[in-house]
Amino acid sequence: MQPREFLMIPGPTPVPDAVLESVARHPIGHRTPEFSKVVQDVIQDLKWLGKTENDVFVLTASGTGGMEAAVSNTISPGDRVLSLICGVFGERWAKVAEAFGAEVERMTVEPGKAIDPKAVEAKLASAQPKFKAVTITHNETSTGVINDLQALAAAAKKHSALSVVDAVTSFGAVDLPIDAWDVDVVVTGSQKALMLPPGLGIIFFGKRAWEAKANCQSKSFYFDLKKYKKSLDANTTPYTPNVSLFCGLATALKMMREEGTESIFARHMRLKQSLRAGLQAMGLELVVDEEAASPTITSIKPPADLTVDAIRKKLKERYKILVADGQEELKGKIFRIGHMGYVFERDVLMTLASLEATLIELGHKVEPGKAVRSASDLLAARK
Ligand SMILES: Cc1ncc(COP(=O)(O)O)c(C=O)c1O
Incomplete structure (x- = not known):
């Protein structure tokens, strides 16, 4: 007999029995009042956890899918993007933005160091033409660095650039009060602090992000967030979601509410x-x-x-x-x-x-x- 393998890796992470039981139940129909209630609960609890009134969408995708949704809904070909890079995942933002035709400038620090908000502020202040967006990795999983997101988002806002944030390995473990810090876009995934198996990408999308969306020339079919918003107004999703993980997420978030x-x-x-x-x-x-x-x-x-x-x-x-x-x-x-x-x-x-x-x-x-x-x-x- 062998003990259960224990995951001390940065995702997937251990999953509580109650969450596994929710995920293991027979799927319910996604166009039913029962599932709409699950959607409502999940959205309400995600907003609670992110301390926000911004829209939030649960995508059937990994965290990187959430990153692609963030870029494809806000950034047009030719837009200038400042990518703050202190490891592999900061570089991923730059690559996603480039895939959608952005003109990316990289601001890189050596592995193991955090991004200096003052240097970012100076860069944004002197930029001509101005940057449309700043991509930020809140918690850089490849090195174990946490960046000062509050200061970085404030610098972006001061210079009218969108803050587009990867919080894949911070959200749900570290305080990230989205409204108080005025962060425009926040992406996370299910298999980290949210205690679920992999398979869901979550994106918070604020008012300025919607303004950017209105003028955005990039195209995406599956990740067009307008469709998700229209569906969410009816407590549903545009396409068949991962019903099982959605149910697991409802349970995980309930557990998180209980802990506080x-x-x-x-x-x-x-x-x-x-x-x-x-x-x-x-x-x-x-x-x-x-x-x-x-x-x-x-x-x-x-x-x-x-x-x-x-x-x-x-x-x-x-x-x-x-x-x-x-x-x-x-x-x-x-x-x-x-x-x-x-x-x-x-x-x-x-x-x-x-x-x-x-x-x-x-x-x-x-x-x-x-x-x-x-x-x-x-x-x-x-x-
Ligand atoms: C900081 C960070 N961003 C993005 C990702 C990508 O997420 P996924 O592998 O779910 O696409 C990861 C995955 O480990 C990550 O740690």
Whole structure:
């Protein structure tokens, strides 16, 4: 007999039993009053979680589908777009915008660093002609950096550029008050902090985004948000949605309401802090400094005498815990531990203990017990 494999990767993430049960039920008809009630509940709860009155649409697509919907509904060929890039997903925004004919300027910082809002502000102020939009990655999953979205969105707004935000690995784990921060477009996906299997893309679309849509020359059939808005006014969707995931999302959001946003956000901060404390106590080097460290994902350099492959393989085979490799240029250079959604303090302690045992089994010198002690001391002090 084997224990269940445990996902400490940045998505897909662990799914609660109640959500799995909702997803597993026989599908209901999508043109029924029962499903319309599910749609109503989901939309209301997503607005609650995003602290917004903006429109929100649930697309049957992955997060990248949501990114494509964001671009294809706001940006016309030839529009100038400033893409803020601190990793793989920032670059993805630039590529999506280019695919729709935008003239993209990249503002890039080295992996592991956050975007400097002052530099963005200066860039926007001096730009001629002005940028139509700024693409922002709130939480850069490839490195584990969280950007100062409030300041970045404010800079975009000051210079009349749309803020188009990837919140795929932050939304639902980190406070993102869309209306208070006046963010125009926010995209997320189901398989991260929302505790669902992959398959839904979610897009919040504000007033200025609709104004951009009115003049937008780009074309999309499936992702034309006007159709989604018309359908949503009747509590339905334009095409057959993933009914099962919609039902799961209703359950997940109900669970999140029960926990409350403040508790959810504080829990993710504790996961980050205790994990970082434990990893450092183990003598491991973290990729991101404390001020830019993500509450949902932590990147770690392997010790000089071990490879990322060996660590990941042993953790998986021996302890059934999955952690992620680095992506693209960071492949084999770092490993990443995801801690978002249905993840708790116990899971951090378990991961630290298993990682410590893994390093010891691979022949690396570690002081046994120190990592878990550091993490649990920190958790105890914060109660
Ligand atoms: C920050 C970020 N943006 C976008 C995506 C793309 O989402 P998907 O793989 O669901 O298309 C991911 C996926 O990991 C991500 O972490």
